[in-house]
Each structure stands twice: as C-alpha cells, then as structure tokens.
Amino acid sequence: MLQLDKIHISFGAQHIVRGVSLQLEAGEIGCLLGPSGCGKTTLLRAIAGFQGLQLGTITMANECVSSANQLTPPEQRGIGMVFQDFALFPHLTVAENISFGMRKASAAERRARVDELLTRIGLPGYQKRYPHELSGGQQQRIALARALAPKPRLLLLDEPFSSLDAELRERLAVEVRELLKQEQITALLVTHDQQEAFAMADKAGVMYQGELLQWETPYQLYHQPRHQLVADFIGHGVLLQGTVNASGSLASPLGMLEHPSLLTVPDGTPVSFLVRPDDIVPDANSRLRGRIKARGFRGAHNLYSVQLNSGIEVLTLSPSHEQMNVGDEVGLRPEFDHLVVFAADHCELPGFHDQAPLVRPFTPPVSTAPPAQPLPTSPKAKSA
Numbered sequence: 468m469l470q471l472d473k474i475h476i477s478f479g480a481q482h483i484v485r486g487v488s489l490q491l492e493a494g495e496i497g498c499l500l501g502p503s504g505c506g507k508t509t510l511l512r513a514i515a516g517f518q519g520l521q522l523g524t525i526t527m528a529n530e531c532v533s534s535a536n537q538l539t540p541p542e543q544r545g546i547g548m549v550f551q552d553f554a555l556f557p558h559l560t561v562a563e564n565i566s567f568g569m570r571k572a573s574a575a576e577r578r579a580r581v582d583e584l585l586t587r588i589g590l591p592g593y594q595k596r597y598p599h600e601l602s603g604g605q606q607q608r609i610a611l612a613r614a615l616a617p618k619p620r621l622l623l624l625d626e627p628f629s630s631l632d633a634e635l636r637e638r639l640a641v642e643v644r645e646l647l648k649q650e651q652i653t654a655l656l657v658t659h660d661q662q663e664a665f666a667m668a669d670k671a672g673v674m675y676q677g678e679l680l681q682w683e684t685p686y687q688l689y690h691q692p693r694h695q696l697v698a699d700f701i702g703h704g705v706l707l708q709g710t711v712n713a714s715g716s717l718a719s720p721l722g723m724l725e726h727p728s729l730l731t732v733p734d735g736t737p738v739s740f741l742v743r744p745d746d747i748v749p750d751a752n753s754r755l756r757g758r759i760k761a762r763g764f765r766g767a768h769n770l771y772s773v774q775l776n777s778g779i780e781v782l783t784l785s786p787s788h789e790q791m792n793v794g795d796e797v798g799l800r801p802e803f804d805h806l807v808v809f810a811a812d813h814c815e816l817p818g819f820h821d822q823a824p825l826v827r828p829f830t831p832p833v834s835t836a837p838p839a840q841p842l843p844t845s846p847k848a849k850s851a
C-alpha cells in the first residue's frame with residue numbers, strides 16, 4: 468500500500484532524511500520512533516505531499532506520488548491526518564466537525580457515517596456537542612473520527628496523543644488500533660513514546676539523524692535490535708563489551724558466554740552485547756556480586772541498577788514484594804534466552820537468536836574487564 472524507496476530530503480546543505488526505505492501493507496499500522504529532530508515529521512510531510520524529495524520514490528497503491536521530479540498534491544493522495552495540535556473547529560458541532568471532509572457525500576450518508584464513527588469511538592449521542600464541552604481525550608477521538616470520515620487510503624498521525632496524560636494515552640492507543648483495524652485503514656504514526664508504538668504498531672522503526680535504522684515488528688525491535696542505537700533507544704538495558712576467543716567463547720564481565728555462532732567470529736574480535744534487565748536475575752549463591760545503586764518501582768517489579776564489583780553497572784528486575792535496598796550487596800546470575808551481539812561497526816552480528824548461550828560460572832578477578840562501552844551518541848528519549 469505504501470512504499471518508500473531510498474528517499475532523501477535536504478534543506479539546503481542539511482540532509483534531514485537519508486536513504487529511508489519502508490513498506491506498509493494495506494491495513495497495517497506503522498510507527499516511527501526516534502529522538503527529537505531525527506526527521507520523523509519531515510518524513511510524514513513528504514508522504515502527505517507537503518514536502519518534495521531530492522532522491523528516491525514514494526509509492527501509494529502501486530502509483531508513484533513523489534520522486535525527485537514529481538509531487539502529487541496532498542489533496543490528490545487520499546490521505547487523512549491527525550496532529551497533536553490539530554484543533555477541532557470550535558464553532559462547529561461534533562457532527563459538523565466529523566463530516567467536514569465529506570463534502571461530496573449526501574446529507575444522509577454524512578449522518579450515517581457520523582453515527583457509525585461516534586459509536587466506534589465510544590461517544591454515541593455526542594453529535595450536537597461543541598468541542599469545548601469535551602475532554603482532551605474526547606476531542607482527540609473526534610479529531611481521529613474527522614480524519615477517518617472520508618475513508619482515506621492512508622492515515623498519518625503525528626504525536627496525536629502527546630498532549631494527553633500517560634494513562635489516557637495508553638488507553639487511547641489501544642482503542643485507536645482497534646478502530647483502525649475495524650476500518651481497515653493503513654496508518655503511519657510518529658511518536659516519542661515507545662509504549663504507544665508497541666501498543667499500536669504492526670511494524671515499527673527507529674530513526675536516527677535522518678536514517679531509519681530498523682523497520683520490523685515491535686517484538687524484533689526489542690528482542691532483535693539490528694543496531695546498537697536501536698538497542699539503546701528501545702527498552703532498558705546496558706551494552707557490555709567482551710572479546711571472542713579461539714574456542715568460540717565470549718570473555719565478558721558476566722563470565723564466559725558460549726554460543727555456536729561465536730565459532731564463526733574470528734579470535735580476538737571485540738564485540739558488545741545487550742543485557743536487558745530480565746537477562747540477569749538476583750541469586751544469593753552466585754559468585755557474580757555487586758551492590759545496589761538505585762531502585763525504581765515499576766508496579767509488579769522493581770528495576771534495580773547494580774554496580775558489579777568490577778565497576779560495571781547492570782540492570783535487573785525483581786518482584787516488588789521482595790524488596791532489596793540501595794546499598795545492599797547482591798549476587799546476580801545471567802539467564803539469557805538469546806544473545807544480541809554487535810560488531811565494532813555497531814551493527815548486529817546475526818545468528819545469536821536461535822538459542823540461549825551457555826554461561827560458564829563467573830570467575831573473578833574482573834578488574835581487568837573492559838568497561839561498559841559508551842554508545843556512539845546516545846539518542847535516549849525513553850519512556851519505557
């Protein structure tokens with residue numbers, strides 16, 4: 468339905484979008500994540516037709532709508548849009564707001580569509596209300612209904628929930644996904660909020676300095692990040708450094724990790740690997756020891772930052788009814804499902820997802836272990 472093929476957008480000498488390719492099948496919902504200024508809105512504006520391309524193509528339903536020498540006007544693209552500040556018309560009723568874009572439809576068709584959408588967004592009977600008589604969440608639902616009323620081919624949403632509080636945002640994200648699926652609308656959402664992206668998206672991607680680093684399912688972004696920056700941006704975790712040795716083991720601050728895929732990596736290769744909080748569990752009997760530096764309450768779990776005796780910090784989760792305190796000494800045991808390993812170019816080494824590594828018991832001393840590797844440049848803007 469929507470295909471971007473190696474698109475480039477520059478403002479003067481500034482390259483804002485660089486070689487972005489992505490695809491959405493009909494009815495799929497995509498989400499673009501990334502730090503402020505990475506080019507998300509510019510990309511959305513290009514898809515809407517408000518912004519031209521220097522290179523590449525944008526295709527909708529097998530028809531090229533943008534290229535270096537073509538720009539189909541926005542009104543001919545059949546696109547609906549919802550923006551954070553996409554205010555409702557204050558002097559129009561809810562029904563008039565929703566049917567605003569249905570000029571070609573008959574009065575009866577408009578009425579039927581308004582009734583249908585109000586029911587779907589859980590606001591039946593609100594036809595005669597005015598925007599000031601609605602809560603922020605209700606207004607945003609109406610803005611969505613207005614964008615959906617003319618049955619667009621594609622819906623673009625730019626931070627549509629960012630002015631709402633976190634709880635409402637999460638609820639709306641789920642509701643909006645259901646609505647889009649019912650309406651079989653293809654949609655692309657830009658957000659800062661990865662929980663929102665996870666709740667809504669079939670496909671998601673992380674942009675960084677104009678590049679789309681990965682475009683896959685939310686599950687893959689979290690569990691199989693293809694780039695260190697994606698690993699850092701999505702979810703919690705730390706990147707630790709290790710060195711592959713001739714016997715196919717990874718000498719690491721957590722001990723020796725063994726995995727068949729390491730046998731294909733040359734002896735002495737420095738790598739980094741991702742350690743999520745659920746990859747490490749507290750274990751009083753473990754020889755891997757550390758001290759709790761910080762504790763964050765996460766409802767069912769506490770998230771602990773633990774400084775190992777080697778000086779390296781890792782994160783671990785523990786049920787919140789088994790509370791440990793800052794300053795406590797703890798034992799930790801690595802418990803990996805799979806490994807995510809990055810080479811020196813920050814890109815993922817394939818082959819580590821199929822099975823868990825064998826962790827050989829940790830043997831001190833670790834004082835010579837390399838420190839946690841600083842990321843190239845941290846794009847952190849986390850909400851998870």
Ligand SMILES: Nc1ncnc2c1ncn2[C@@H]1O[C@H](COP(=O)(O)OP(=O)(O)OP(=O)(O)O)[C@@H](O)[C@H]1O
Pocket residue numbers: 478483501502503504505506507508509510
């Ligand atoms: N018309 C323009 N002329 C020049 N520079 C622009 C223009 N529009 C955007 N930019 C620049 O392009 C970069 C990307 O902006 P964009 O709004 O796409 O980022 P974003 O990822 O959506 O950020 P945010 O999450 O903060 O909204 C920014 O550095 C911005 O200043």
